[in-house]
């Protein structure tokens with residue numbers, strides 16, 4: 001039977017069940033249970049080093065859990081061969097924290113690269129697709145620029161265009177606004193919302209430290225503490241919550257149970 005996400009009421013797209021992951025003696029995920037609803041924006045929040053990026057790497061098949069299961073729809077990722085996992089990875093678009101563009105390639109090639117690599121699309125089709133994506137991220141006409149000629153915000157937008165180039169079912173953003181000035185960060189937030197709205201059915205997961213943005217854009221927020229899901233709910237739930245840990249994190253206060 002199809003499982004529904006308790007926060008949004010939507011079908012579950014990704015499910016982590018009792019996921020454990022340690023690096024040597026360092027336990028990072030300690031029995032994480034987390035549901036990601038289909039067709040919505042879910043934000044994962046938590047302190048630095050709590051395992052947010054590690055959580056995303058598991059669903060992309062870049063890391064395997066020591067124990068527990070991860071489901072993508074009905075499929076159990078933890079039971080898959082490396083070869084099958086590579087196929088699964090094609091269903092994801094990822095926007096990395098540092099944009100991770102190829103410095104020696106121009107914008108056009110950075111975006112078109114996965115199409116040349118993995119599809120039989122012809123050059124005119126690819127040109128049109130790149131132009132359309134660049135228009136969507138507000139960078140029309142920048143095809144010939146190289147990454148070093150772009151600002152940090154522009155690079156992130158090129159990263160988003162590249163993440164979308166193969167029409168992924170899932171889009172994962174790892175700190176998409178870190179390092180951007182407040183205006184560019186707000187523009188990136190807007191772009192994430194637009195991307196979600198213009199691609200019905202796409203499932204977005206955002207890791208962010210920007211609580212203001214999280215509470216503005218997320219349909220669901222999941223708060224990870226010590227490798228476990230501490231709380232999940234809507235933005236309103238988090239905004240108004242009186243739990244000391246949640247309140248401290250959401251308001252970014254030095255006073256509270258979490259110490260620096």
Ligand SMILES: Nc1ncnc2c1ncn2[C@@H]1O[C@H](COP(=O)(O)OP(=O)(O)OP(=O)(O)O)[C@@H](O)[C@H]1O
Pocket residue numbers: 023028046047048049050051052053054055
């Ligand atoms: N490949 C790895 N080998 C060893 N340790 C790792 C590896 N990947 C992550 N870790 C450790 O796991 C912990 C969680 O890392 P992770 O990158 O998921 O944190 P995060 O919540 O994303 O933090 P931040 O908000 O700073 O990005 C960290 O202590 C990190 O050092």
Ligand SMILES: [Mg+2]
Pocket residue numbers: 052053054174
């Ligand atoms: Mg991280």
